[in-house]
Amino acid sequence: MTEISYRQALHDTLRAEMLRDESVFLLGEEIGIFEGSYKITAGLLQEFGPRRVRDTPISEEGFVGAAVGAAMLGLRPVVELMTINFSLLAIDQIVNHAAKIHAMFGGQASVPMVIRTPGGGGQQLGATHSQNIEVYYAHIPGLKVVAPSTPADAKGLLTASIRDDDPVLVVENLALYNTKGDVPDGDHVTEIGTAAVTKEGTDLTVVAYSRAAAIALDVARRLEDEHISVEVVDLRSLRPLDRETICASVRKTTRAVVIEDDWLSYGIGAEIAATIQEGAFYHLDAPVRRVAAAEVPLPYAKSLEQAALPHAGDLVTVIHETLDATGFTP
Amino acid sequence: MATPQERPGRTARVRATPEPGARPEAPKRRRSAPRAPATPAVQAVQAAQATTPPATAADTETGPSAAAAAALAAEPPQVLADYYRQMVLVRVFEQRAAEMYTRAKIGGYCHLNLGEEATVVGLMAALERRDYLFTTYREHGYALCRGIDPGRVMAELFGKATGVSGGWGGSMHLFDAGARLLGGYGIVGGQIPPATGAALAIAYRSDPGEDAEAVMCLMGDGTTNIGAFHESLNLAAIWSLPIVYVVVNNGLGMGTTVQAASGEPELSRRGASYRIPGVRVDGDDVIAVRDAARQALHSARAERQPVLVEAVSSRLRGHSVVDPARYRSAEDTERARRLDPVPTLRSHLIQAGVVDLAAVTAIEAEVEDVVAAAVAFADESPPPAVADLFAHAYATPVPNTPHRLPADAVVVSEP
Secondary structure: EEEEHHHHHHHHHHHHHHOOOOEEEEEEOOOOOOOOOOOOOOOOHHHHOOOOOEEEEOOOOHHHHOOOHHHOOOOOOEEEEEHHHHHHHHHHHHHHHHHOHHHHOOOOOOOOEEEEEEEEEOOOOOOOHHOOOHHHHHOOOEEEEEEEOOOOHHHHHHHHHHHOOOOEEEEEEOOOOOOOEEEEOOOOOOOOOOOOOOOOOOOEEEEOOHHHHEEEHHHHHHHHHEEEEEEEEEEEEEEEOOOOHHHHHHHHHHEEEEEEEEOOOOHHHHHHHHHHHOOOOHHOOOOOOEEEOOOOOOOOOHHHHHHOOOOHHHHHHHHHHHHHOOOOOO | OOOOHOOOOOOOOOOOOOOOOOOOOOOOOOOOOOOOOOOHHHHHHHHHHHHOOOOOHHHHHOOOOHHHHHHHHHHHHHHHHHHHHHHEEEEEEEEEHHHHHOOOOOOOOOOOOOOOHHHHHHHHHOOOOOOEEEOOOOHHHHHHHOOHHHHHHHHHHHHOOOOOOOOOOOOOOOOOOOEEEEEEOOOOOOHHHHHHHHHHHHHHHHOOOOOOOOEEEEEHHHHHHHHHHHHHHHHHHOOOEEEEEEEEEOOOOOOEEEEHHHOOOOHHHHHHHHOOOOOEEEOOOOOHHHHHHHHHHHHHHHHHEEEEEEEEEEOOOOOOOOOOOOOHHHHHHHHHOOOOOOHHHHHHHHHHOOHHHHHHHHHHHHHHHHHHHHHHHHOOOOOOHHHHHOOOOOOOOOOOOOOOOOOOOOOOOOO
């Protein structure tokens, strides 16, 4: 184990996979000479050269689609989209092509490509640069969507994604890049499609992913002081979704709260809540509550932006409300 | 030769190829192909454009021009007979496909290559087995001329398990890994970025040369207006990719004319912003198409110079089987019939003594049998098994992949 940042874990994983497999190459805007908008690819152009670290013009549809075609011929492109907001410019290639090619052509071709991209608000980047639109992609059969919340999962899930023969969207988060954690040394693969119980508990389950999973873990640890035992399920994989781990936890704790950075209506939390009501209905002692972003285009002004985003305090409030509604006493 | 009145201007509905500098006396066959980087690519564009004659078959409404006839005469008879056989195969296959569509044996959308047979055969004659092909949703003929068994193509149209895509794709999504046909694509222009990426993979793995692989990426005239076209050509140019983009210009994007849709209606010029040389060729002339494509593929594989080829042809019928094409004038339709490349080549072969009537008739009879067998094969083949609905969910299986049918429970709830 070594303690490194989420950013470092991503960087080291890219480098390790490029060293391991000649067919892995990177492409994206400003990933080479500029070393990446968030410096995930720092130093890789110098080490691997422009053949394997390919700067692209501002053409998201073009270079994401080019990655699709390169993958069809057996390469393993890892695309960096500067932010998930720009994925909208490439959505035809992601949804109509990357996601469809394996099935639509009867399994004759596969698309072993990765799209890495950060989402998330809270950086005063305004309405168009602060979204959490991973649910668009989590809705699409043929895609895999993962969202690591820790440096260890950043390594494990990115490694798995690069080695996977399907198109995988790796959702990173601006607020997580500088967070630190222990990361296993050497080869470390996290299985796509599996959630993790990051803290065990008995009174209430919090389900979350990405930045919100880090918040949930922090809140759960703090509530120990109040003798409230919260279990945290970190989804890690949004498609496929590990419904059984979610339901097994709620069957045990009998209460559930979802916290998510995306908007509430039709969001990831809606799918989780629906899953719980079907998979743990007779165990539930209270309605499933959702803590999610206010449904406005995220404002620039810090006061408004912070008011719109879910925080640890919001989660604590909703956990207490849920417990109180069932007459819970610590 | 066409009279000026017959050479349509911006108001023409089909097949208009306005050529500001066109010389009516120019021979219709393309004289030279760009040979970049021997000359700067932008000069090659200009040179190609300056020497590109009006390539429309409007010039040849009474049969092949003298130059085209000479080119035909220079071809070995067996080659010409084979091209004719392939053109007839596409013609008959598409006619039977239309019939099967009206009989509800084929569902969904069904777009035919009728009228484009010379373009289809010429392009496929130029493409080597080692090359990769990305096409549009109007691609049955390309699959056939790539050597794929007609029965497997028809079976895909029928939605059968024996189809080239196992019944998953249908008419618009034919795919055969062995033939390196990497897809028909139903989204207009959706194939252009992946085709460009396939060329990137070739460049990533191998050096340029006469024996190198290349990619051919087909599209229709309307496709040159989408963003992905321009982004992809730019990528191909800056990365020096081995790819030939082919615009099959039949004058109509569904019912919208090229003139109405394109600020630069001479589509072969649309690569100029990216210094990609363009060449316009008469799509009704199988030899001209083949030679232009061969030259372009040579530039792509040996020099890593992407090229844009525009083949001007015509659509004999509507956009799809169900389109009566009422937006076309009677004159346009009549003209397309007059320029029909299949009977044109047939009469030329007989008149020039390349093959005799008996041989032509034998080819046609053989093709009829082949297509009849294809229809029978498709009809008798089984549909894909419902048990295989999730067989292609993912290439790499992972836990929790949804395998539920509409009425299945999402989670098996414990009591």
